[in-house]
Amino acid sequence: MLDKALTGSKRYWTWIIILLGIIGAGVISYLRQFDYGLGVTGMSRDVSWGFYISQFTFLVGVAASAVMLVIPYYLHDYKKYGKIVILGEFLAIAAVTMCVLFIFVDLGQPMRVMNVILHPTPNSILFWDAMVLNGYLFINLIVGWVTLTSDRKGMPPPNWIKFFIYLSIPWAVSIHTVTAFLYAGLPGRHFWLTAVMAARFLASAFASGPALLILLCLIVRRVSKFDPGYEAIQSLGKTVTYAMFANVFLLGLEFFTAFYSQIPGHMHPFVYLYAGLEGHGKLVPLMWASSILAIVALIMLVNPNIRKKEGMLAFACVMVFISLWIDKGFGLVVGGFVPNMFERVTEYWPTLPETLITLGVWAIGFLILTVLYKIAIAIREQTASWPELH
Amino acid sequence: MYNGGKIIVGIAIFVGLFVFPIFYNMGKPSAMPEPKLDTPVINQLDEKRCVESADYMRANHMQLLDEWRDSVLRDGNFVYESSNGKKYVMSLQNTCMHCHSNKKEFCDSCHTYANVKPYCWSCHLESKEKAL
């Protein structure tokens, strides 16, 4: 089936070449980092995780969100998702690949990465995260490939694949729960030490992932003859709405606990992120942008008349995605490190090589996504005239 | 042959890449390395014996060092009792390199020949006595 990715329009190849260009810039920057060390990044003794780990965290959510298609389609027989569930699974594959790459580029000794397997350490959450992420990648590869191959042949997928499909549901929850546990179990990091972390992660995941999926569906419709379907997109829009409300609610809970309790250690990271602390406030404009985007998007999404217009829905989805990217793909990690363990403020900002490497990994993800979607679309275009399978 | 030209060019490129290492290394000196034992400390030894026999060390020094490292660092055992009953402090820098103060002529001569690049030296220091 891979051959379908090798034929395409001029627009397709231009897009591929742009991605390859960004990847090239990323690879060159990574070689520089490999040679010099992680000192090329903006990370420091005080803020020892930065862009890479926060992108990883954000993308685990995007990957997990495939379950928002799998549950309605396979558990509730919601037929409208039949055509696009593959888009969710392929998005998961691209997102998990990016996650693995972001962990890899964050390692100080990448050549020793296999030590995680050679010296398995069950008490380390990172060990479990490596296990569940690779497992999730494997499950989605199998499910995506097998169901698509069957589709192409016009046959229902084999029965054994059901096992992997059902397995993918708790597994998707697990990847984001385990990722939240990376943070939520560390004594001394007040910002992260919260029981609602995993819940908040899942809520934001089920908003940001489907928001991206809606945008991808609209792009797919524009560039191909395959129509994901108005109703499917609308249903995804409802998922985004509910999940975004849940996310904002859970964030509100964090604010309440921190500021009603008035415990300084709990308040300081929030003060740093939203108002600045001791004269340092690099993230303040971003965090407010995130909040405003979230509120405006929610006002638009909750109103059915606006949500039903696809243009407006897309606009809201862009806002949801950016808002959550700032919140989770930046603020969450930095907020855990500022102020530091001595209640002093050291700020973080990514450097140019760090940004290029980050963009490079995103470009690799989008390249994988493009190729996989190209294949899926080609097959969908082929079978569009065929009768429904299920 | 359908697309014959392309296939032949493809095969040619493949074969070229495949045999590249053979041609690349052709004509380069490949004399057997002779690790030198000529250091001040070794010259003063009555019996020129490493912690184990030379044969054993030649074949197993990497495993031995691996065990030494884990033993010292992870189990807190610092002393190695050799098969002949002699005792040594397990330390690459302070025991091995004390005698083998000529890293270039000793370690590197074989490692370069075999094209292995142990990362010992990115942390461990070469003996300063090499200046002698």
Add this chain to the structure above:
Amino acid sequence: MSINRREFLKLAGTSTLIGLTGISAVEEILKGNAEASVLPSPAALTAKRWAMVIDINKIGTKEEYEKITQACHSIHNVPDIGNKKDEVKWIWQEDYEHSFPGISDEFVPDHIKHKPFLLLCNHCAKPPCVRVCPTKATFKRPDGIVVMDYHRCIGCRFCMAACPYGARSFNWRDPRPFVKETNPEFPTRTKGVVEKCTFCSERLAKGLKPACVEASNGALIFGDLEDPNSEVRKVLSTKYTLRRKPEIGTGPSVYYVIGGNEHAG
């Protein structure tokens, strides 16, 4: 055909097994040949749980503080990179307010408020850094010392996120050019690994106390926390001490004598 394939698989499986066990058998023979064994160092200082008491009242001048830090950093080849971002440190100074955030009071005697405290790894009883390390590169020895295996560290820095005491440093770049005078008896580190104080485990093996203790003129006291007759226990039973962030349950092994010289004796 199917029998053939089955036979083949059987054969392949058996020979793989033989191959695997064969290799390990050779290893066993080689090991047996050596008939070697490993022993603890006979001169080593031992304890059930090493601990340290720091009495800053006994450290007077800036030079004395420097001497203690230098004693550690010079023998362990700790680089002086000269910028805060890439900084590597094993033992350092911090004021009262920031050493004890959350429990530091506004109105305390000046000699406490303005006196630098010496901070280092607390060698916790329940170290979070050890709990999170995905490769067991950092681990706790039976004598309570939390050490690093730099060979195994993959540089994920999870331990730095987990350490509530900011005791860990990462080698953001090659540290070697920044070690002014290398101690030839101790390794340096390489870029991409985490490092920290080891309570001088290499010196304990030789029967020596930690370098900072030796350089402190009695201000730093080192001993076995579980031995009621040890020097640390004697100090702890006569003077009021604090530990950093005891409320999070990590069980730090470094104690700070609070209060002035009036309690001395």
